[in-house]
Amino acid sequence: MITKVLMPKLSDAMETGKVIKWLRKEGDTVKGGDVIAEIETDKANVEIEAFGSGVLRKIVVPEGDSVPVGDLIGVIADPSDDIANLAAAPKPAAPKPAAAPPATANAPAAGRPAAPAAATGPLPAMESYQSVPATTQVVPMAPAAAATVQPADGRVKASPLARKIAGQTGVDLRLIQGTGPGGRIIRRDVEAAQAAPRPAAAAGVLRPAAAPSRPDAAAFVVPPRPEAEFEDVAMTPMRAAIAKRMPMSKAPVPHFYVTSEVDMDAAWKLREQLNSLEGQPKISVTDMVVKATALALRKNPGVNAQLNGQAIRVHHRAHIGLAVALEQGLITPVLRDCDVKPLGRIAVESRDLAERARGGKLRAQEMSGATFSISNLGMYDVEEFSAIINPPEGAILAVGSVRQTPVVDDGEIRVGRRMKVTISCDHRVMDGAMGARFLQDVKRLLEEPLRLLV
Amino acid sequence: MAAQAFDVVVVGTGPGGYVSAIRCAQLGLSVATVEDDRPGGVCLNWGCIPTKSLLRNAEVVHLFERAAEFGIAVNDWKADYAQAVQRSRRVADRMAKGVEFLFRKNKITLFRGRGALTSAKVVEVTGGADGAHTLEARRAVILATGSEPRSLPGVTIDEKRIISSTGAVTNEGRPGSLVIIGAGAVGIEFADVYATYGVKVTVLEALPRVLPVEDEEVSALITRLFSRRDIAIRTGAKVKSVTPGASGIAVAVEAEGKTDTVQADQVLMAVGRAARTKGLGLEALSVATERGFVTVSAAMETSVKGLYAIGDMAGHQMLAHKAMAEGVVAAEAIAGQSPRPVDYGNVPSCTYCRPQVASIGVSEATARAGGREIAVGKFPFTASGKAVALGETDGFIKVVADKTTGELLGVHIVGPEATELIHEFAVGRTLEATLEEIVHTIHAHPTLSEAALEATLAALGHPIHI
Numbered sequence: 036m037i038t039k040v041l042m043p044k045l046s047d048a049m050e051t052g053k054v055i056k057w058l059r060k061e062g063d064t065v066k067g068g069d070v071i072a073e074i075e076t077d078k079a080n081v082e083i084e085a086f087g088s089g090v091l092r093k094i095v096v097p098e099g100d101s102v103p104v105g106d107l108i109g110v111i112a113d114p115s116d117d118i119a120n121l122a123a124a125p126k127p128a129a130p131k132p133a134a135a136p137p138a139t140a141n142a143p144a145a146g147r148p149a150a151p152a153a154a155t156g157p158l159p160a161m162e163s164y165q166s167v168p169a170t171t172q173v174v175p176m177a178p179a180a181a182a183t184v185q186p187a188d189g190r191v192k193a194s195p196l197a198r199k200i201a202g203q204t205g206v207d208l209r210l211i212q213g214t215g216p217g218g219r220i221i222r223r224d225v226e227a228a229q230a231a232p233r234p235a236a237a238a239g240v241l242r243p244a245a246a247p248s249r250p251d252a253a254a255f256v257v258p259p260r261p262e263a264e265f266e267d268v269a270m271t272p273m274r275a276a277i278a279k280r281m282p283m284s285k286a287p288v289p290h291f292y293v294t295s296e297v298d299m300d301a302a303w304k305l306r307e308q309l310n311s312l313e314g315q316p317k318i319s320v321t322d323m324v325v326k327a328t329a330l331a332l333r334k335n336p337g338v339n340a341q342l343n344g345q346a347i348r349v350h351h352r353a354h355i356g357l358a359v360a361l362e363q364g365l366i367t368p369v370l371r372d373c374d375v376k377p378l379g380r381i382a383v384e385s386r387d388l389a390e391r392a393r394g395g396k397l398r399a400q401e402m403s404g405a406t407f408s409i410s411n412l413g414m415y416d417v418e419e420f421s422a423i424i425n426p427p428e429g430a431i432l433a434v435g436s437v438r439q440t441p442v443v444d445d446g447e448i449r450v451g452r453r454m455k456v457t458i459s460c461d462h463r464v465m466d467g468a469m470g471a472r473f474l475q476d477v478k479r480l481l482e483e484p485l486r487l488l489v
Numbered sequence: 490m491a492a493q494a495f496d497v498v499v500v501g502t503g504p505g506g507y508v509s510a511i512r513c514a515q516l517g518l519s520v521a522t523v524e525d526d527r528p529g530g531v532c533l534n535w536g537c538i539p540t541k542s543l544l545r546n547a548e549v550v551h552l553f554e555r556a557a558e559f560g561i562a563v564n565d566w567k568a569d570y571a572q573a574v575q576r577s578r579r580v581a582d583r584m585a586k587g588v589e590f591l592f593r594k595n596k597i598t599l600f601r602g603r604g605a606l607t608s609a610k611v612v613e614v615t616g617g618a619d620g621a622h623t624l625e626a627r628r629a630v631i632l633a634t635g636s637e638p639r640s641l642p643g644v645t646i647d648e649k650r651i652i653s654s655t656g657a658v659t660n661e662g663r664p665g666s667l668v669i670i671g672a673g674a675v676g677i678e679f680a681d682v683y684a685t686y687g688v689k690v691t692v693l694e695a696l697p698r699v700l701p702v703e704d705e706e707v708s709a710l711i712t713r714l715f716s717r718r719d720i721a722i723r724t725g726a727k728v729k730s731v732t733p734g735a736s737g738i739a740v741a742v743e744a745e746g747k748t749d750t751v752q753a754d755q756v757l758m759a760v761g762r763a764a765r766t767k768g769l770g771l772e773a774l775s776v777a778t779e780r781g782f783v784t785v786s787a788a789m790e791t792s793v794k795g796l797y798a799i800g801d802m803a804g805h806q807m808l809a810h811k812a813m814a815e816g817v818v819a820a821e822a823i824a825g826q827s828p829r830p831v832d833y834g835n836v837p838s839c840t841y842c843r844p845q846v847a848s849i850g851v852s853e854a855t856a857r858a859g860g861r862e863i864a865v866g867k868f869p870f871t872a873s874g875k876a877v878a879l880g881e882t883d884g885f886i887k888v889v890a891d892k893t894t895g896e897l898l899g900v901h902i903v904g905p906e907a908t909e910l911i912h913e914f915a916v917g918r919t920l921e922a923t924l925e926e927i928v929h930t931i932h933a934h935p936t937l938s939e940a941a942l943e944a945t946l947a948a949l950g951h952p953i954h955i
Binding site for chain 1: 829893894895920926
C-alpha cells in the first residue's frame with residue numbers, strides 16, 4: 036500500500052506550507068499515528084502524522100522548503116512497492132483533498148484514507164490524506180508559565196548559542212524558561228525544550244475525536260507573536276480622512292462605545308475552583324478580564340492600536356494599564372505582556388502594582404507603556420459605565436459588576452451571573468465593528484474560561 | 490579549654506581555603522581558618538607562584554641568549570640559579586603576606602596548627618606555635634587541605650636527590666643532570682626552567698605524549714620545540730625503578746619492550762598529586778570518598794551535612810583557579826545563596842613553559858569522537874604581526890567548533906601569552922558565544938589576540954591573514 040503525504044491545508048487562508056522538520060528519515064518504518072513531520076504555516080507550527088503504515092520511502096520536500104497546499108511532500112509505502120513513477124509524478128496527480136469543504140458534523144473529515152474499494156483499480160492502491168494537525172502549537176496559547184521570565188520590555192534574553200540552536204530546531208525561545216544568570220535562556224534550556232514531550236502526540240489526542248466541543252465555532256487562534264515590539268502601518272486614504280475629520284467633531288479624541296454582556300457563570304465557578312487550591316495566588320475577576328482582554332487584543336490587533344502621527348501604531352504586545360483609584364485621583368500602572376503571562380502571575384503582579392500604586396511606590400517605567408487600559412468599577416456595584424480613553428492609547432475597557440440576575444435558559448428562568456463590559460474606542464484608529472469583534476472575543480474567552488488557563 | 494565559636498571554620502588556606510574564607514566574611518559570616526604551613530597553601534608558597542617566578546627568570550635568560558638577534562651586545566653575563574630561587578622565595582613571601590593582610594582586612598582569624606574534625610562541626614587544632622584550640626563551627630566547616638606530591642611505588646622522595654616540586658622550588662643547587670618523571674604541566678615547566686639554566690634534562694612520560702591532557706597537536710609541537718632545546722623527551726616510557734647510587738641515580742626505563750637505564754644527578758617526581766585527607770577525622774564521620782577524593786555535591790557539601798570540601802581534595806582538575814571557584818560556591822551556599830555550580834567543562838588549563846600552553850574545552854580528537862560534525866580553525870603565530878615583532882612566532886591558536894551551531898567546543902593555544910589569550914574563549918564559552926560573536930568582535934591591531942580572531946575565522950573557512 037502506498038500512502039502519499041501531502042502538504043495539508045490548515046486554514047482557509049493557507050496557500051503554502053513549509054516543512055520545518057522531518058521527524059523520520061527515509062527508510063524508517065512508520066505506523067499510523069506516528070508524528071512524521073512538522074509543518075509551518077502562516078499561523079502556527081503543526082505536526083503531521085502518518086495514516087498508513089509502512090516505510091517512509093521518500094522525502095519529496097526537504098526541510099526548509101515551502102510548497103503549495105496539496106503538494107506531495109513524502110511517500111509512505113511497503114518496501115516492495117514501486118514508487119518510482121510516484122516520486123516523479125506531476126504535482127496535481129492527486130485530487131486536491133486540501134480543498135475539502137469545511138468540516139461539518141456528518142461530513143467525513145477531509146482527506147480521510149480512501150475506502151478499501153478504491154484499492155481495486157489497475158494502479159497500486161494509493162491513499163491521499165490530509166493529516167489532521169496533531170497539535171496547533173500556537174505561540175501565545177502554549178504553556179504560559181514558560182513565558183514568565185520574559186523581561187518587561189518583551190526582549191528575550193538568550194545566549195547566542197541558544198538562539199542558534201533554537202533557530203535550527205524551531206524551538207520558540209519566547210516559551211522557554213531560562214535557567215542561566217538572570218533567567219537567561221542558555222543551551223540546556225533549548226535542548227530541554229526540544230526533548231520535552233510533544234503534548235498532543237504524547238497524549239494521543241488527535242484526529243476527529245479531538246474536535247472542539249462547539250463544532251460550529253472556529254478555533255480561537257491567536258496569531259503568532261511577532262518579534263517586533265510594534266509595527267507602523269501606513270494609513271489608508273479613508274483612514275487618514277477619518278483621522279483628520281473625527282477630532283474636529285469631537286475633540287480631542289473621538290470616542291465611540293460598544294457594550295456587551297458576558298455570562299460569567301463559568302468564569303465564576305472556575306475562579307472559585309482556582310481559589311480553593313492551596314498555595315496558589317487568589318484570582319480576581321479583574322485578573323480574568325485582563326487575561327481575556329490581552330488574548331483578544333492579540334487576536335484583534337486593530338484594537339491594540341493607537342494614532343502615531345500619520346500612521347497607526349499596531350502593538351504586538353498586550354501591555355495593559357490597570358486603572359487604580361486613589362484618594363486624590365486615578366493612576367494606571369502597566370502590567371506588561373499579559374498575553375503571555377499565566378493567570379496566576381497576572382494576579383500576583385496586578386495586586387503588587389495596585390498596592391504599590393496606592394502606596395505611591397510605583398517605578399517610572401511601570402506608569403507608562405500601556406497599549407490598552409482596563410477600568411473596573413465592579414467593586415462599586417456599577418452595572419456599566421463608559422471610560423475615557425487614556426491617550427495615546429486607542430481604547431479602554433470599562434468593566435461593571437458581576438451581578439446575579441434572572442436569565443432565561445431553555446425557556447426556564449434561573450439565576451445567572453452577568454457582567455457588562457464597555458469598550459471606548461478612538462474612532463480615528465478603529466471602527467465600531469472592530470470594537471464589537473474584540474468584545475465578542477473577550478466575551479467568548481470569559482464564557483469559556485478554561486481558555487484563559489491554556 | 491572552651492571552644493571558640495565561629496560561623497564557619499576553614500581548614501587549609503590555599504587558594505580554595507583563603508578565597509572561601511574571604512567570601513564567607515564578605516557575606517557577613519565570622520570565619521576561622523586553620524593552617525599548618527604558611528597562608529596561601531602549596532600554590533602560593535611551593536607551587537604556582539614560585540614556579541612562575543622561576544619561569545620568568547628562565548625567560549629573561551633566554552632573552553639574554555637572544556640579545557644579538559635584537560642587536561644588543563651583552564658580554565660577560567651570568568645567570569645565577571641560586572638567586573633565581575631566592576627571587577622566587579621573595580615573591581612567594583610577598584604573596585603569603587598578602588593573604589595574611591586579606592585575612593586581617595576581612596577580620597578572619599588564623600589559627601596555626603593542624604586541624605582535625607572531632608565532629609562535623611568541631612575542629613581541633615594541634616601542633617601550632619600558639620597551642621591547641623577547639624573551634625566550633627555554627628554553620629559549616631570547609632575542608633580545603635589540598636594535595637601532596639605522589640611518588641611511584643618503591644620510590645621515596647627525600648627532597649634532596651629524589652625531589653618533588655616542593656624540593657625543586659626550594660633547592661638553590663642545580664644538578665648537572667635531571668630526570669623528570671612525568672610530562673604533565675609540572676614536569677614540563679621544570680624541564681623548561683632547568684634546561685634554560687643549563688641542566689641536562691630527560692623527561693620520561695608513561696603515556697604516549699607529553700602534556701597528555703592537551704590537544705595532540707599541542708603535545709607534538711611542545712615535543713618538537715623542547716627537543717630542539719636538547720631536552721630529551723621519552724614518551725611511552727615506564728619507569729621500573731629509581732636507584733640512588735654513589736655516582737648518581739639510575740632510573741630503569743622500559744619502552745617498546747626494551748629496558749635501559751638513564752643516569753642523572755637528581756630525579757624530579759612529577760607523576761601527579763594525591764588528595765591530602767589523612768588525619769582529618771573523615772573516617773570517623775563516614776565522609777564519603779571516591780578514589781581518595783572527598784565526594785561533594787554541586788554546592789561542595791560532603792556526605793555529612795554542614796561539612797564542605799573544596800579544591801584538590803574534592804577531585805576534578807587539581808588547579809588553583811578551580812579551587813577558588815569552588816571556594817566561592819561553598820561560601821555562598823553556606824550563606825544561604827544559590828550559587829551557580831562550578832562548570833568543570835569550562836576550566837582553563839595552563840602550562841607556563843616557553844612557549845606557553847593554554848586550553849579550554851575539549852581536544853579536537855575528543856570533539857571528533859563525540860560524533861558531531863566539527864569545524865577546526867588554526868592560525869599560526871608566524872602569521873601574526875605582533876608575534877613576529879616580539880620575535881615569538883612558535884605556536885598557534887586552534888579553535889574547535891560545532892560545525893552546525895558554531896559552538897566553541899575547545900580552544901588550544903601554544904605561543905606567547907597563551908595563558909592570557911585563553912580567557913577570550915573562556916568568556917565566550919561562559920556566555921555561549923558562537924564563532925560568529927568572536928568574529929564580530931573587533932580585535933585591536935596589532936595584538937596577539939588577533940590570532941584568536943583569525944583562528945575563529947579559519948573555523949568558519951575564511952581567515953584573512955593566511
